[in-house]
Amino acid sequence: MNAPATPSLLCYCRTGFEPELAAELTDHAAEAGLSGYARANRDDGFVLFHATEPDAPLSQAMPWRSLVFARQKMRLIADLAELDPSDRVSPVMEALGGQGRFGDLWMEHPDSDAGKPLSGLARAFGNALRPALRKRGFLTDAVDANRPRLHVCLLAGNHLLLGRSDPNDSAGWPQGIPRLRLHADAPSRSALKLEEALLALLTPRERETLLKPGMRAADLGAAPGGWTWVLTRQHMYVSAIDNGPLQPALHDTGLVDHQRADGFRWQPDRTLDWMVCDMVEQPRRVAERMATWFREGWCRHAIFNLKLPMKKRWQEARSSLDLFAEQADGLATLRARQLYHDREEITVFASAPPR
Structure with missing residues (x-):
């Protein structure tokens, strides 16, 4: 022994x-x-x-x-x-x-x-x-x-x-692995990433208070709609931002407004409860754009992915998270984890201070 x-x-x-x-x-x-x-x-x-x-x-x-x-x-x-x-x-x-x-x-x-x-x-x-x-x-x-x-x-x-x-x-x-199954109606396997993020990055109390029917959210880079689908299952109204097509069934929910626009340029006309983002882009660029959303008060909570390089992944993850926190100009919560359903990426949960 x-x-x-x-x-x-x-x-x-x-x-x-x-x-x-x-x-x-x-x-x-x-x-x-x-x-x-x-x-x-x-x-x-x-x-x-x-x-x-x-x-x-x-x-x-x-x-x-x-x-x-x-x-x-x-x-x-x-x-x-x-x-x-x-x-x-x-x-x-x-x-x-x-x-x-x-x-x-x-x-x-x-x-x-x-x-x-x-x-x-x-x-x-x-x-x-x-x-x-x-x-x-x-x-x-x-x-x-x-x-x-x-x-x-x-x-x-x-x-x-x-x-x-x-x-x-x-x-x-x-x-450390939540056993999730892909729902037959999910537009893509990426839905599992957001489902796991809600389980792994939020506490039970946070899930109870931060995920409520009628909330408004934006999904940046939404197509084909996996993350939008998860949000609609929480009975949220979702602005799905992507130049590509969504799964047709999402339009039938009455909860989705598909806007063909660039997720890096689009901004809401009022503060949203949630913003989610799973766009394939350099992690620092994503971190900077996510920070803008918080700095400008466009959302209260967010879950987003940072794609990592093949080398020095911890260093890149840390520098991107530090950049996000610095430019967001004040956060109440910042957590990140490489989820089971992630690959060369980490998933981040952030919340703005109460107003």
Whole structure:
């Protein structure tokens, strides 16, 4: 058993973006005055970050909602390697000594080519581990959302990681992935990106108060209408801005005004509740235009995507977000994340201060 000698974080990410997540965690630690180092291998689907000081407040320095490239964040309990496949339960029990009681168990594996074949083993091991944990008092009989979660991440048949997450400071889905299905009526798969953004970037309270029937929104670069469709399902009135065509059924809702115009030039004649944008353009140009919307008071809330280059993606993401925040001239909320349904991009949620 290898329990970390100093505080350590385990974070999941999209495969191929391990260097970006490692750089992000390193920057966050440095800004908090903490020293540490990341362990990351491309295409592993996860990153470990280890502090070098025994009492470093590592998790507090990296709040879940401040992270861009992490799908999930948890404190590492133990790295259990070279396990005997005939008895994986005993080493887990030994590692959990002194860890208290958990309110749920999530059996996981990296979302990677190497990790996906382990899904069957993860389920089988979970069926054996769950009653053993309850018998020893490590796991509540029923799910308790007020207690920490226990994560068991299988890396191989003889290698697993144990993690501990705070339900208030982590993603609310196993592997950090909300399982969404594309609706048969959706004009395009891009609808899943906005649906996930509303789940992942807004709190339940924000979804309740900021998404109301009758609100007015603009979708910049709307065609063929995936994001417009999501907004109409919230019963919003949508100005869909694009020179291209929309799915005809959107016009039948009575909620969509299709305006054939350039999304980078169009502006509303009054303040809108929402603006969304998924245009393919340089991230800094998008950030500048989005900032104009807030600076001029054209919208109260926005969700938009920033397409990233092939190299130095964390640096580009950070500089674009900094540029947006600086030019927006005051924001109440700014969050960004690379969602499961994103690819070479990140999704941003921003809100203006109340007026």
